[in-house]
Amino acid sequence: MSERRDETMEPIVADGVDDEVIETNRRIFAGWRFTAVGLLATFYAAFHMAALNGLSIYEITGIRIPFLPTFPMETWNFRIVHVAGALFLGFILFASGPFGDEEExxxxxxxxxxxxLMIPALIALGAAIWFATQIAGGVxxxxxxxxxxxxxxxxxxxxxxxxxxGAILxxxxxxxxxxxxSPADFVLGVCGIAVAAYLITIYGTLMRNSTGTPFAPIGISIAAVAGVALIMELTRRVAGIALVIISAVFLAYVFLGPFLPGFLTAPAISWQRFFSQVYTDAGILGPTTAVSSTYIILFIIFAAFLQASKVGDYFVNFAFAVAGRARGGPAKVAIxxxxxxxMINGTSAxxxxxxxxxxxxxxxxVGYHKKTAGAVEAAASTGGQIMPPIMGAGAFIMAEITGIPYTEIAIAAIIPAVLYFASVYFMVDFEAAKxxxxxxxxxxxxxxxVMARRAFLFLPIVILIVALFMGYSVIRAGTLATLAAAVVSWLTPYRMGPRSIVKAFDLAGIMSIQIIAVCACAGIIVGVISLTGVGARFSNLLLGLAEASQLLALFFAMCIAILLGMGMPTTAAYAVAASVVAPGLVELGIPQLTAHFFVFYFAVLSAITPPVALASYAAAGISGANPMETSVTSFKIGIAAFVVPFMFFYNSALLMDGTWMEVLRxxxxxxxGVFLLSSGVQGWFLGERTAWYMRVGLLVSALFMIEGGLMTDLVGLGIAAVVYLVRRFVNPDPDAPLVVKGAD
Known part of the structure; x- marks a missing residue:
């Protein structure tokens, strides 16, 4: 805990929460390299902010610079540049593995x-430019x-x-x-630019309509092969091997599908046809990149501005002021x-x-076991991904895939998010009481x-919410919130001037690399699913299971969503699960919003689900506990979230679908229900410990309240009342055997 004090002379509990985390494989530059890379990252982020708001460099500066793009850019070209910029910056900044102590x-x-290898890379780039001149000349x-x-x-x-x-090897x-x-990494960056230059050249003609046909130039397929390899390698560097392995399995399925049995059988597709389509809006340039190039990077810029103005420190200090005095205070602060x-930074880990x-x-x-301390933080951080209005960018991907308005998704997420955080709160409170x-x-x-007098620091988030519900577009609302973050900083010791604003854009450019690489890699999987039809066959499998039991089909869908999300960042986990699982649920007759929320929740929860739980492993690294024990404990603390999706499946009023009375009830x-579930899991009910059979009763009463009907709710409450009466009048000692008072 820091001892630094500000001008109010009050303790500063949170100091440095907003500091940038340096990954073990991230390069640390100095001198001219530091300046050059910083300017590249700044330009990359500022380019997106300008493009999204339809501003050109000329409109911003009054200086007309030849060859720079004018806005609004053509959609495919914008996404190609978006991915290529992340590839170039990513390979410059992130090495192929962690650095050791050796500097030489x-x-x-x-x-x-x-x-x-720079020679063939430059030849390829020059050829792409040469082709552009030929096409412009009428060829x-x-x-x-x-x-x-x-x-x-x-x-x-x-x-x-x-x-x-060669450069990857x-x-x-x-x-x-x-x-x-590393020279090899610089070559990879140039190769990324060469891929983009060629695709912009070809897609700028009518050739985009020929993808997947014999008329498609073979260069599209070759560029896509190189682009896929570059995306997968950068994803491995910034997000780990899990998503790369899953992508490789899906790519192998494209060519092995004809030889597989049963519903896995796929039609034969040539490599040229497949790769001519995978780098289009049917794959890499599809929904995941559409979202990362608009909403995600916009809110990363917003988060960077909040970080530069130290608003994150205030959020944590405010939580300490409100909840720090409660029993087990730091755990409740973590929640x-x-x-x-x-909800802002978009990644659980x-x-x-x-x-x-x-x-x-x-x-x-204050007394929590180290595995519990890590598990509480992992569960709470994972919950941030389901917290409206931003939901760690998941809401934007859901809106892109489903076509449902973003505001409708954010409103529907309110009650499930409250239930999740209420459950985690009950869990840590009961643990502290025990x-x-x-x-x-x-x-x-x-x-x-003191914290209340600084409540104006919440203004950027308030402006974001108000602007969205006033009907402003997400991009305009996010831009206004970003500007507000800079303005409110002038009321703090961390005033944002030109230098701080440049630093915020620099930070945003670097922060965006991981999520852009992950979204592009997820786009490869989405492309395989759409081009092979495996999603439709999976839907048929779910329909077959539903004939036996709809609950069994939902349980199977839950397992697949968690399995697909293991080891993957939240955004990619949902994007993949939404392509594989959600269509099958919709085929079962489940409303589209409910189906996608069902999948989204379990994709998010993969971050705390053993055996591969990224958020839990990150927490274990800080707490010093065993990673597997931490992941099991975080699964226990977040157990309500595994029940909530079934709740809103059986009762759509939890997604604000119904009258106000239905929603409130x-x-x-x-x-x-989640209170009873937490009591049963923790063995603590209404201020007293409970025996094992009482815990079973509490769990059963909680499950009865999942369905949402009046009779089942009454049954659940009745069972809870019986448990209380048994605890109170029959067997007050939870460690004693069940003996009715007065019996021989």
């Missing part, structure tokens, strides 16, 4: 070999003309594949010093603070690292009055 280049020969470009086909293969395709494949063997760029931070570095040690200090914990002392905490009875 111990394998200079491999570095020199990589420099040779009819197509995939049938043998002369054009030969040029594309030998002038563009072969050099590009040599440079891409050499980058695994050569990392170089942390303060410098509130991580929910606020998590990243939020654990940001807020958990403060809350986990404090939880251990262990006899105290809260933190008043002199350890910020004063509520559903919300009230569901809250009682």
């Amino acid at each position: 280049d111990r394998r200079p020969m491999i570095g020199r070999m990589a420099m040779v 009819m470009w197509n995939g049938v003309d043998e002369a054009i086909r030969s040029r594309e293969i030998w002038a563009f395709g072969v050099p590009l594949l040599i440079a891409t494949g 050499l980058s695994w063997a050569h990392r170089g010093p942390r303060a410098g760029v 509130f603070a991580s929910g606020l931070m998590g 990243g939020n654990v690292v940001a807020t958990g570095s403060l809350t986990i040690p404090l939880m251990k200090k 262990l006899g914990m105290r809260g933190m002392r008043s002199d350890e905490l910020p004063k509520v009055g 559903a919300g009230l009875t569901a809250t009682i």
